[in-house]
Amino acid sequence: MNDRLLRAARRQPTDTTPVWIMRQAGRYLPEYREIRAKTTFLGLCKTPDLAAEVTAQPVRRLGVDAAIIFSDILIAVEAMGLPLELNDKGPHLPSPVRSSADVDKLSVPDPELSMGFVAEAIRRARKLLDDSVPVIGFCGAPFTLAAYMVEGGGSKSYIDIKRLLFEQPKVAHRLFEKLTATLIPYLKMQVAAGAQIVQVFDSWGGELSPRDFETFSLPYVSRIVHELQATGVPVIYFGTSMSTLLPQCKRTGADVVGLDWRIEIDEGRKVLGPDVAVQGNLDPIALFLPRVELEARVDDILRRAGPLGHIFNLGHGITPPTDPDSAKALVETVHRLGAARRR
């Protein structure tokens, strides 16, 4: 198996820099759109054969060093009993969590019973990939999931989730506890099914001030990280706009911290220290640059990151209008320049 990604996550030497792309199984790929046309987004998540197929697609087309299981962070929220609608405009949760009673109503589900289709998709993806590259499992971080649950969808000011934190902190902590209790066995199930590394997505973690992050996010993320590491897999912790929270990210104990494009990787490394690997951090829109400029940016990131403990990725998900050839060129460029920098 190509184990570059697993080796880089553990800061072991690799022949070149491993690369995968957030949302690599997605709408920018015609072969994804073809399968997606047959069903809904949630239908695709819940049909293991189709989910496994779209999981494998970017490995075939782009030559990335890992496959991330096709799913959605909100699958766990639905399994807790909160109705979920996913469409191309983003998620909508028609019965948002606002009160202590709303939190009481949420269940801590048995992952096999309620999310077994994710495990099955991982098993089928592993078979389909025939051990060519590792499979990444994932979940959302408690704060980010809670933000969706309380806001009822995306948000601009995160006023509802923050009001919950500030006005009803005990209720908020009970919500985070239930989420954490759901997510740990959910990720462990993914590992048992064959995921060789897991990523915790804290997309909205950067909305919190350092003190609020320490109170409402760090303890829960740390628990997830440590419980998963105990199963033997490395853990990636990723968020956006979190550059001022890197000391706290380090304290989660994650093997790898994902960086967005707002910070240069060498600056991030200064805060994270030598024991943490980094993932990132090209601006997803840089895939619209002319090839020669894209190549210069890739090389700059490789130079700043150094050869050890770096997983190349975008700073956030690839966008639907991206040309798949540009994504392919990115992967080829990372592999070529990463190898050149090791000579």
Next chain:
Amino acid sequence: MNDRLLRAARRQPTDTTPVWIMRQAGRYLPEYREIRAKTTFLGLCKTPDLAAEVTAQPVRRLGVDAAIIFSDILIAVEAMGLPLELNDKGPHLPSPVRSSADVDKLSVPDPELSMGFVAEAIRRARKLLDDSVPVIGFCGAPFTLAAYMVEGGGSKSYIDIKRLLFEQPKVAHRLFEKLTATLIPYLKMQVAAGAQIVQVFDSWGGELSPRDFETFSLPYVSRIVHELQATGVPVIYFGTSMSTLLPQCKRTGADVVGLDWRIEIDEGRKVLGPDVAVQGNLDPIALFLPRVELEARVDDILRRAGPLGHIFNLGHGITPPTDPDSAKALVETVHRLGAARRR
């Protein structure tokens, strides 16, 4: 006149820490909603008597140390010839700028002819306030205004503006040039009408990587800052999610750099150095905290900022559901604790 704000902007000693609140003239105030009910948002901006009145309202109710002229950053964009619709859901620009020809069509307006109502509102606000506190003039930064112009409104991924930067950089620079040529005389007009300090709002500046900020934003913001400083007024430069861009913010030459709540002020000061004043940085949603906790957060910010060169503010605009009494308590607390910390 209460000149605390002007003195703090120049890092001169003050008896206590000055405070104002972004969007302090806004929907959370019943007396604002009463006037707003009489006209549209743009109608309010363009009726000097009404604009002056809502400008003065928060000074009367909250006791803030400055009044910011009631207007909108997109007034300048409309004056350049781009149709603008403003409603409570946010701005909508039905004819977004996408091509070289679209940029050609934009004018560099005479500010007195096209935005004279802003100058008149400032004159009337000055009269209404009777020199009790200074009036803040403002504009949007070229990148942030261009983002609205190209996206046609708010955005999540800023894909259209970034594609313009990456695919047609010359067109982007021509757009930024036209914006800068519009904004400098526009702000100078505001100063001539009586604004004693100005703020440049770069709300989306933090969407850029450090290298793109240096190419597409810094040169234009610097030019605005220096031209305005030449008129004798201090300049505040504010953005969100810009904590990793503080070295670049410093290079704009602004007297004051605004910080959001994502970074502790003392950490920001370490990067900005002793010659730059800071503004901020309470999370706007912290106004929903119980009073005793709000007070603890205010005191922590005052402690971290130190007594010299700090203007207290929120890290972004106050939200409509905020209780005006909470805003009033904030102002009172800043003044009381700021004075206590100087004893």
